[in-house]
Amino acid sequence: MAAKTKKKANSQNPQPPSPLKLPIIGNLHQILPVPHRSLQALSLKHGPVMLLHLGQIPTLIISSSDSLREMTKSHDISFSGRPNLKIPRQITYNSKSISFSTYGDYWRHSRKLCVLHLLSSKRVHSFLPVRQSELSSMLSLISHQSSSGPVNLSPIIYTFTTNIICRVALGRSAIEEGQYRLLHDSIREVTELVGAFNVEDYFPSLKWLNRFSNLDARIESLFKKFDGFISSVVEDHIVAGVRDDAAAAAGDLVDVLLSLQKDDSLGISLTMDEVKAIILNMFVGGTSTSYIFLEWAMSELIRNPKVMKKLQQETRMVAGKNSMVTEEDVNKMHYLKAVVKEVLRLHPPAPLMLPRETIEDTELQGFKIPTKTRVIINAWAILRDPKFWDAPEEFMPERFMNSGLDFRGQDFDFVPFGVGRRICPGMQFAVTTIEFTLANLVHHFDWEMPSGLSGEDLNMEETQGLTMHRKYPLLLVAKKMDWS
Ligand code: HEM
Structure with a gap:
């Protein structure tokens, strides 16, 4: 593998600036209540590359496109x-999902396999009938x-995005209703838990405290539920038999993974836990983000x-x-695409x-960054940085018309899907689904607020975990278009 101009940290380099910290908790209290907003405010005082101490964990916060560009390019x-992290590790079969496995051979091989066989353009295209029927x-x-x-x-919408993933991953028609509800609920719980605060991740020396919470029991019960379900689906697929490569290519993701399991030429032989972890990853990565x-x-x-x-005029x-x-x-x-980009800019699902985490000593913007430093990239702050965006708080899709700005990882001011080697491999799957769905929602209905309220009355509060969704459900009046 060709490493890009790798530059080891110079021990003479200073540490990044840090806000004052409290004993024991460090800067943890300063990132609440909504971390991406609090971190943005701190970065305005301390700079786009700053070091916080979140409990016992030194954590680098990156909040500008310049530092992100240097991080990715150099x-x-x-x-x-x-x-x-504790919860992802326990839920993803000892960190065997692509998202939470550390950098190394397993991550490289499983990601490649996912990009080539599960989320390639060809496969995304092959899921068209599923998108249409859902x-x-x-x-x-x-x-x-x-x-x-x-x-x-x-x-x-949540059921819609879950159904799509269920059908492309498992061939949901084969799953009976009771099992499907169980899966639906456990995906939601996994997503919530993976983003939840957990003492051990910030205070490793206090991990014994978990004994006094019901967290371990909750993780174990959820894991058992999910594992039981997914094992039986995999078992059914094995019994039905993956006949040959062509059948696998036309089948669901479990078919593809089972057929790849037998393929010696890939340089990786997937264990059953790894197959299950990858399927789980597709669920968690693909359901809540699009929703x-x-x-x-x-x-x-x-x-x-x-x-x-304007969007309805275009679709119609x-x-x-x-x-x-x-x-x-x-x-x-073109206007639809601009609207999609503007929504991703103002509301990145993973802010x-x-x-x-750094895997070796390195440097950034002249600061020394030691190995095993946790790193948080505040995409939300970069996507609203007034140094780059005019009127950054305004919803103005027009800014993307004829701009050429793209989210594929080359424009460091526009990074809703991440950057570099770890950029989201589900981007094409996601964008194809959300463009198609949004276009149809506005094409088929005229939408209004209920009870004579106006759009300005809509509460836009957000919740915060790993993903940022609406705090309150979205209730709207839908008036079906009369095409006659
Ligand atoms: C609007 C939808 C989506 C958004 C905004 C999104 C965003 C992201 C972001 C920001 C990351 C982290 C990138 C980084 O560390 O630089 C990520 C990683 C990932 N996403 Fe997505 N994602 C979306 C949909 C999907 C879908 C549909 C799938 C799969 C079906 C998926 C699978 C993954 C995986 C496997 C990773 C981990 C990549 C790695 O660690 O190598 N995502 N995504």
Whole structure:
């Protein structure tokens, strides 16, 4: 592997600046209540590269595109580790998911396999019938519910994104309803738990405190539930048999992983736990992020009726009276793409990305960064940095029209999917789904706030864990378009 201009930390370099800290908790109290906002405020005082002490853990905070560019272009490998956090470790079969495995051979091979075989353009395209049929069901459900009052869009969208992943990963038609509910609930709980605060991750010497909470029991019970379910699905697939490569390629992700398990030429022989961890990763990575995006997108469109109107004009002009906006139509919709980018800019589903950890001594912006420093990239702050963005707090999709700015990791001011070796491999899967879904939601319905309220009345409070979603469910009135 060719390492980019790797530069070891010069021991003469100073440490990054740090705010004053308290005994024992360090700077932990300063990152509450909403970490990405509090960290942005701290970085304005202490600089875009600062060192906090979160409990006992030295944590580097990166808050500018310049430092992110240097990190990625000059020291990408050094910053490509992930910390060994308790909950992800226990839930992902001892850190065998791609997201939480540390930098090394296993991560490299499993990521490559995922990029080539699970999330490649060809495979994303092959999931089109699943997207279409789940979208049809969602649109019918909205139509049906809208006849009796405002529609609570949040659970509807969540079920939609979960169904898509279930079907592409497991072939959900084979799963009975009771099991499906169990899976649905456990994915939600895994996502919540993975983002939850856990004493041991900040105070390793106090890990015995976990004995007094019910956390271990909760993790174990959740893990057992998920593992029991996924093991039986894998078992069913084995019994049904992956006939040959062609059958696997046409099948679901479990089929693909089982067939890859037998392929010696890949340089990796996946254990059953690794297969299950990768499937779990697809669920957790793919469900909540797209759901969060769609909730924020509909919220911003309701608050900005002119943008909603312009977007509807585009979808209705391109797709006409067709019953569904197709993916070919979507490719002609430049305003839609600008709206999607603007929602990702203002509401990145993972505002602090996923935590990183340095795997060797390195440096950044002239500061010394020792090995095993935890690293948080405040994407939320970068995406609202007034040095780059005009009126950064405003929702203005027009800023992306003819701008060429893209989220594929080359524009360090626009990084909703991350950067470098660890950039999100599900980007194409996600963008294909969310563009198609958003276009259809606005194409099929006119949307209003309930009870004569206006879009300005919509509460935009966010919750904070690993992902940032709406604090309150999104209730809207949907009026079906009459195409006659
Ligand atoms: C709007 C949707 C999505 C957003 C905004 C998003 C964002 C992100 C971000 C910020 C990271 C961390 C990148 C870094 O550390 O630099 C990430 C990693 C990851 N994402 Fe996504 N993601 C989305 C959808 C998906 C989907 C649909 C999948 C899979 C089905 C997925 C799978 C992953 C995986 C496996 C990783 C870990 C990569 C690694 O550590 O090597 N994501 N994503």
